[in-house]
Amino acid sequence: MLVDDLWVYQNPSSLQLEVTNLLIYQSGKSYKAISKALRLPRTTVRAIIYKWQKHGTVENLPRSGRPTKITPREQRQLIQEVTKDPTTTSKELQASLASVKASVHDSTIRKRLGKNGLHGRVPRRKLLLSKKNIKARLSFARKHLDDPIDFWENTLWTDETKIELFGRSVSQYVWRKSNTAFQKKNIIPTVKYGGGNVMVWGCFAASGPGRLAVINGTMNSAVY
Template structure:
């Protein structure tokens, strides 16, 4: 049976107006040229919902029932690395056929969204407790203490972007425009190790590490960069040097060098302990202004040295 033509809203409103004037179904049908069943349906809808406009339609029933939805949520929560394709296969095993995009949308409505996992050091329970104790120990330190702490560390900087995936905004059919691609080179673009520091007032000096770093190289970097950074950042004489427990930082020769040289710069020299077993606190990885100055992107071949 062919679908009947929808009555315009203006006509439905006129039906109600005539009905409110006291006319019956037959009189309204004859006056407006409508079938009596159509007039009755319009009036019944108005009496029930108080309107003659089209109500939201339910559409096709969803294939994902509340029970299936709970199963999806349970599997995705149990193993966050489960892909939507794997969830799709899991539903297929119970004879529920849905597109993987439908699964992603349904999980999104329940608060589960696809995200790149954060990278964090693999820590033992002992080191987790050491970090927690470190945080508790300094929880009530005054603001002046933190503002006069010089944070130092080393980090690796990729010479070509692409080591860390990220999104871009582009229009359709512009995927291969120069601004929308990440250039790659054979055998990788290389990387460079840098030492850097920063305080609450901003980033300090940045030093490129040539070759293998040992205690002697580390002490040379401190000698050339700590004093200028302290002056640049305008730290008070009671400033504190922070470093992690890398063996090069805690070796006997480095400890003696720090006591002898740093105490000449600062009125009071101190070091914030970071916990046992070479606990790594790489603040430079999140201190973008510190390392952004040495990132090389599309002009790598024009550079003649890492320092450039």
């Protein structure tokens, strides 16, 4: 193959140049002749040929990249911990890993959990329901499932409450996957009559919400 007979693409790709470089080299041409024909620096020509001689290819080789700071086993440990207790903080996970290896930054832990679909989310606050409450609500829903629209238009919903938030602060987060916001382990339960300072009563109907009334003192039948 002669350099003078070589057709070089007007806008050749990197791989095309490397293959052409190799073909010319195999035809017995010097680095200088190849450099002139392909308009490539002589150092580039030499590097392409060296790669072919060492690896048997001129294509880009896979890069090893930076070694991961968290091993697959440690990743499984992190996932197990937050699955068992979604309120576990990244600092607590960091301390857990530090007991078996060098310290890993908490941001690295958050990124690794995120790659596994676990993201820190503000937990929803829902009324703590006993098994009896759950059973009663489900029974009511089934009983009235097929009631006509006028039944609901003439229904008034009322409730009074004094709410105390218990457990950790409201600024906490939970590790959870998408569409799991209302799973029991991912919510902050609230409880009635737990020592709050204000009792309120409210109502709503199909037409909209009613007025919220503040109750002073004990809520009895006369006040109700």
